[in-house]
Amino acid sequence: MKYEFTEDELKQIEVIKARYPEARPATLPVLWIAQNKFGHVEPDVQKLVARTLGLPEAHVHGVAEFYTQYYKKEQGKFVLDVCTCLSCQICGGYDILHYLEDKLGIKHGETTKDKMFTIQQVECLGACGYAPMMQITNGVYVNHLTREKVDKVIHGLKNGEMPEFEPMEMRKVKPQEN
Amino acid sequence: MPEVFIDGKSYEFEGQPKLLQFIMDEGLELPFFCYHPSMSIPANCRQCMVKVGQPVKDRDTGEYELDENGERVIRWFPKLQTACNFDVTDGLVVKTQESDELVERAQKDNLEFILINHPLDCPICDQAGECPLQIQTYKYGPEGSRFEVKKVHKPKRVQLGPRVILDAERCINCTRCTRFADEISKSYQLTITKRGDKNYPTTAPGETFDDPYSLNTVDLCPVGALTSADFRFRARVWEMNQTPSIDVSNGKGCNIDIWTRDNQVLRITPRHNPHVNDYWMPDVGREIYPLFNDNRISRPSVILDGENQIKSSWNNAIETFGEQMEAIKPEEILAIGSAHASVEENYLFAKFGNLLGISTPLFTPHIEPGSGDGFLITDDQAPNTNGVRLLGFEETDSKQLKTAVKSSNAKMILLLSDHLIDRGVLSADDLSGKYLVMFATNESETTKKADLLFPITCVVEHAASYVNVDGRIQRSFPAKETKYTNRRLDLEMTEGRLDRYGTKFDNWVTDENKVDCLPVWDLMALIGGRLGLDITYEGGSREVIKEVSQNMPAFSGVTYERMDDELGIELDTEHQTVKS
Ligand code: SF4
Ligand code: FES
Ligand code: FES
Numbered sequence: 001m002k003y004e005f006t007e008d009e010l011k012q013i014e015v016i017k018a019r020y021p022e023a024r025p026a027t028l029p030v031l032w033i034a035q036n037k038f039g040h041v042e043p044d045v046q047k048l049v050a051r052t053l054g055l056p057e058a059h060v061h062g063v064a065e066f067y068t069q070y071y072k073k074e075q076g077k078f079v080l081d082v083c084t085c086l087s088c089q090i091c092g093g094y095d096i097l098h099y100l101e102d103k104l105g106i107k108h109g110e111t112t113k114d115k116m117f118t119i120q121q122v123e124c125l126g127a128c129g130y131a132p133m134m135q136i137t138n139g140v141y142v143n144h145l146t147r148e149k150v151d152k153v154i155h156g157l158k159n160g161e162m163p164e165f166e167p168m169e170m171r172k173v174k175p176q177e178n
Numbered sequence: 179m180p181e182v183f184i185d186g187k188s189y190e191f192e193g194q195p196k197l198l199q200f201i202m203d204e205g206l207e208l209p210f211f212c213y214h215p216s217m218s219i220p221a222n223c224r225q226c227m228v229k230v231g232q233p234v235k236d237r238d239t240g241e242y243e244l245d246e247n248g249e250r251v252i253r254w255f256p257k258l259q260t261a262c263n264f265d266v267t268d269g270l271v272v273k274t275q276e277s278d279e280l281v282e283r284a285q286k287d288n289l290e291f292i293l294i295n296h297p298l299d300c301p302i303c304d305q306a307g308e309c310p311l312q313i314q315t316y317k318y319g320p321e322g323s324r325f326e327v328k329k330v331h332k333p334k335r336v337q338l339g340p341r342v343i344l345d346a347e348r349c350i351n352c353t354r355c356t357r358f359a360d361e362i363s364k365s366y367q368l369t370i371t372k373r374g375d376k377n378y379p380t381t382a383p384g385e386t387f388d389d390p391y392s393l394n395t396v397d398l399c400p401v402g403a404l405t406s407a408d409f410r411f412r413a414r415v416w417e418m419n420q421t422p423s424i425d426v427s428n429g430k431g432c433n434i435d436i437w438t439r440d441n442q443v444l445r446i447t448p449r450h451n452p453h454v455n456d457y458w459m460p461d462v463g464r465e466i467y468p469l470f471n472d473n474r475i476s477r478p479s480v481i482l483d484g485e486n487q488i489k490s491s492w493n494n495a496i497e498t499f500g501e502q503m504e505a506i507k508p509e510e511i512l513a514i515g516s517a518h519a520s521v522e523e524n525y526l527f528a529k530f531g532n533l534l535g536i537s538t539p540l541f542t543p544h545i546e547p548g549s550g551d552g553f554l555i556t557d558d559q560a561p562n563t564n565g566v567r568l569l570g571f572e573e574t575d576s577k578q579l580k581t582a583v584k585s586s587n588a589k590m591i592l593l594l595s596d597h598l599i600d601r602g603v604l605s606a607d608d609l610s611g612k613y614l615v616m617f618a619t620n621e622s623e624t625t626k627k628a629d630l631l632f633p634i635t636c637v638v639e640h641a642a643s644y645v646n647v648d649g650r651i652q653r654s655f656p657a658k659e660t661k662y663t664n665r666r667l668d669l670e671m672t673e674g675r676l677d678r679y680g681t682k683f684d685n686w687v688t689d690e691n692k693v694d695c696l697p698v699w700d701l702m703a704l705i706g707g708r709l710g711l712d713i714t715y716e717g718g719s720r721e722v723i724k725e726v727s728q729n730m731p732a733f734s735g736v737t738y739e740r741m742d743d744e745l746g747i748e749l750d751t752e753h754q755t756v757k758s
Contacts (some may be wrong), residue, residue: 043383050382057382058359062369123374 003048009033013052023053027063031070040071068122069138076111076118078157081135084121087128096132096145098122104152118156130166140165180268185277191266194396198226198261201274208274209285209314211292211400212352213262216456217361223292223352224313227258227284229273240416242269258284275318281316289319295330295375296401299349307415311350328377339367339381339387341407341461342396346378349403355379355395362458365389378403386725390555393461397447402696408465409445413437419674421657422449424644425463426518426637428550429558431646432459433745436470436638436657439676441691443470443638443658448451451745454650460555473621475633476694488629492696492704499630500708502613507684508535512588514579515539515571516596517560520642521651521733522722523634523698524566526713527594527617530702533711540572541596542579542603554648559601564751565645568732576603583608590615594698595634617698633695635660640697641670641719643741649751651733653741661694685737 012033017026030053033090034045041049041064050060050087058106068081082100082127097108104112127133130143130160142153143166153163182200189204199215201208211223218378231254234243243251252271258281261272275282291313300306332346344624356368356379367387371380381387396404418437425432425446433451437444446467448459478495479487490498497566513531515524528539543563550557567573574582583591583604590613598604600622609627616628619636637644638658643653656663656671665671680687696704699715699722706713715721732749740747 046382056366056369057368057385058356058367058380061380061382062371065369065371066373 003034003038003045005033005048005052009037010052017053023055024059026053027055027060031060031064035070040074042073068120074111076116077137078116079118079120079137081120081125081138083121083123083125083127083131083135084107085124085128087124087136088131088133091131092145093132096134096147096150099147100134100150100154103150117154137161142166148173182266182268182272184272185274188369195266196262197228197230197264197266197270197272200266201261201272201540201611206274206276208261209289209318210262211310211314211350212354214354214357214398214457217354217357219263220353220357221260223255223257223350224260224288226261227281227288228261228264229278229281230255230259230264231271232267233269233271250260286320289315290325292350292487293319293323293558294325295347296350297329299348303348303402304410304415305348305399309402310374310395310400332376332378336380337407338404339389339392341391342387343377343405343407343410345403345405347403348401349378349399350401351377351379352400353379353402354398355404358391358395358398359387359389363389363391363394368395372447390460390462390551391458391553393464394448397457406445406464413439414443415531417674417676418444419657419672421638421655421672423638423654423657424561425459425737426561426644427463427466427730428460429556429560429563430455430554431561431644431650431652431746432463432554433652434459434463436467438638438657439674439706440680440687441658443467445727451652453745453748454646454648454652455554458554460553462555462643467622470638471691474636474693474695475618475621475625475631478633479628479631480651481629487626487628495630495632496704496708499615499705501609502615502630503534503709506590506613509537510589511536511592512582512585512590513537513539513592514583514594514596514598515541515566515569516594517541517543517558517563517566518596518597519642519698520562520637520644520654520719521565521569521726522642522719523594523617524562524569525726525730526702526722527592528569528571530706530713531592533706533713534709535590538570538572538587539592539594540574540579540582541566542574542576542598544596544601558647561646562644564647564649564749565643565651568645568749568751569726569730579603580608583612586613593624593628595619597622597624599627617701619695632701633693634701635693635695635697639663639693639695641738642697643719643723643736643738645749645751649749650746651736651741652746653738655704658693661692662696662700682750 020026020034030049031041034049035041046060047057048063050057082097084097084139101107104117106112108119108158113116125135127141132145133141133143135141140163142163181188181190198208198213208226212220231252232251233250235390236243244302265274275285300312334345336344338344359365359368367381367389368379370377393406396406418439421436423434423436426436432455433449435447435449446464450457477489480490480498481487513536515527544559545557546559547557593616595618599606605628615630616625617632617634618625625631637654638657641655643651645651659665665673666678682689683740699718703714727733736747
């Protein structure tokens with residue numbers, strides 16, 4: 001498939017490039033432009049990015065592969081990133097992952113037939129205090145997961161309802177009295 | 179001079195060395211994987227940990243603070259540091275694994291980490307025997323692993339490119355290979371994919387690692403993750419014998435090592451020479467090794483009744499040559515030297531002709547414009563073009579050479595090791611009616627035309643010198659025995675384990691891989707003897723180069739000893755060229 005950027009996007013890319021002394025640092029934001037446009041950055045999209053920025057294809061490929069947030073192939077409408085890194089793992093991250101896999105009938109790394117859901121197993125998303133957690137399509141974090149909560153979220157997503165981003169309850173620390 | 183204390187001993191230093199390099203330069207040891215002196219320093223393998231501290235200075239007086247014993251007070255870095263990217267500074271105190279248990283422990287634990295997902299398949303791995311991971315685990319590693327769960331699996335037997343194969347499970351992600359492609363060969367073809375314990379090097383999707391320098395990554399790889407498609411499973415390295423030599427595939431003269439087993443060259447690797455090729459060499463230079471084993475001319479041949487070349491004895495061939503020479507006038511003989519042959523060979527070839535009154539040899543360089551890359555691949559396809567120039571041979575272009583050959587004056591042609599028909603300078607017809615005497619190493623279309631064909635030693639069978647495109651004279655060592663040499667007697671030759679302990683009654687050593695050929699200096703002595711000339715060199719090529727250095731101003735002061743000590747000698751090509 002042939003992927004192209006529009007004139008407008010190219011202009012936007014020029015603006016991004018101008019922010020840095022060389023083209024390399026522009027790789028990340030330009031991959032975002034590509035992913036937002038095409039929904040993924042599969043190899044041909046990576047090549048487009050490399051060509052546009054005048055960078056080696058291998059470099060762009062390495063960057064895209066490094067981050068789970070870039071989708072290297074077409075994904076479902078909702079990408080569920082379930083964290084199984086240390087804190088989440090201890091608090092039941094794998095339980096949640098396997099529950100979700102059974103519920104949707106796919107393994108992580110796969111997409112449901114109706115192209116609705118993709119499950120990814122990911123490393124720490126920096127929300128360890130609310131473990132176990134998952135992220136939906138590089139956006140909303142759903143924290144303190146339980147099976148019931150997973151059921152609710154999936155049900156909601158099927159009806160097009162994205163869960164609210166849950167504000168974190170900060171524990172109030174009393175100033176120490178000396 | 180500023181000084182640094184390593185394991186309690188003081189060392190002076192100059193400039194701004196990095197600690198790991200300094201430690202190695204002092205002949206000390208520290209385990210490491212990712213560092214390479216010619217590339218950037220990512221400090222990612224974490225193997226080179228040391229403990230470092232700075233002496234405390236009194237701010238007011240600028241004096242070192244002393245403790246109650248009169249020793250300098252040291253402020254240690256709170257954590258161990260990687261030596262590879264650590265700057266050596268005045269007064270620095272360093273503790274390595276030799277004097278500090280924490281450092282020893284850190285190195286051991288790091289190795290345990292690195293080995294967690296390593297397949298430990300040394301018995302079937304090509305790198306075994308020359309593997310930094312194997313050696314350092316043996317020296318500094320833990321006895322066993324505490325990691326008893328399943329290892330991460332990754333792609334195996336990946337054909338990264340035509341010449342390089344990847345086993346991703348063995349990779350320790352030091353990034354030496356990707357840095358090589360980015361910083362040295364500049365093909366930018368490699369990257370590391372994925373992250374954490376799943377990562378490994380790869381090309382962009384659909385791309386192939388066809389970098390003309392790709393095989394250097396195989397040398398660089400500190401484990402068996404990158405192996406040579408050609409050399410894989412061919413030999414265990416400890417069974418081979420390693421001899422220093424010079425790349426003859428082009429004019430750069432990369433310094434190389436020739437690896438032999440049972441007198442067969444099995445691979446070529448680069449040898450460090452900062453003046454020529456640093457640590458690198460082009461893949462083509464490695465790929466020529468079959469030339470040294472196969473298709474060799476063994477025993478002289480003569481053409482009988484104008485048709486078939488048949489093998490002949492040395493005596494008969496020399497007698498035939500003698501008779502032909504006696505029946506012809508020197509003016510009717512055309513001598514053609516060769517940029518593919520060494521200085522010593524060309525010199526003797528010219529000297530022989532000179533004694534007989536034959537005019538100075540011609541030669542035509544073997545240049546393919548545009549084939550060079552400005553790095554280690556040159557337009558010049560021959561290793562010794564400048565050497566022949568400096569010997570004062572008459573340089574002609576290929577047209578002039580053709581004319582000279584076709585001229586009716588030339589009845590006999592003496593041709594030294596230049597396959598002129600194969601490289602398109604002459605056609606077979608140009609030689610009809612001429613009596614062609616050729617001295618060569620390998621069979622070719624050109625040698626087929628020879629009326630008299632003398633097999634001579636090739637670069638891996640003799641010690642001889644070659645002058646590269648930059649005017650640097652460097653020499654080879656004999657690596658492979660001929661029918662007439664013996665590595666136990668020839669002090670220039672080295673012995674590998676099998677050479678030393680093998681016999682022809684076991685499975686590993688045969689007598690088969692020895693070519694029936696002579697070095698030009700021995701051959702000339704025999705031919706000279708038949709013709710009543712005294713051209714003997716008891717000391718072989720070493721004595722020849724001595725004579726060259728005495729007779730030819732361009733080579734004055736050149737000896738094998740100097741070439742060995744100085745990694746070659748830069749000749750003054752500008753001013754000394756006699757004719758060009
Ligand atoms: S393949 Fe070898 S050189 Fe490349 S990163 Fe892995 S261990 Fe290092
Ligand atoms: S471990 Fe799951 S968010 Fe940090
Ligand atoms: S050599 Fe220092 S970290 Fe690898």
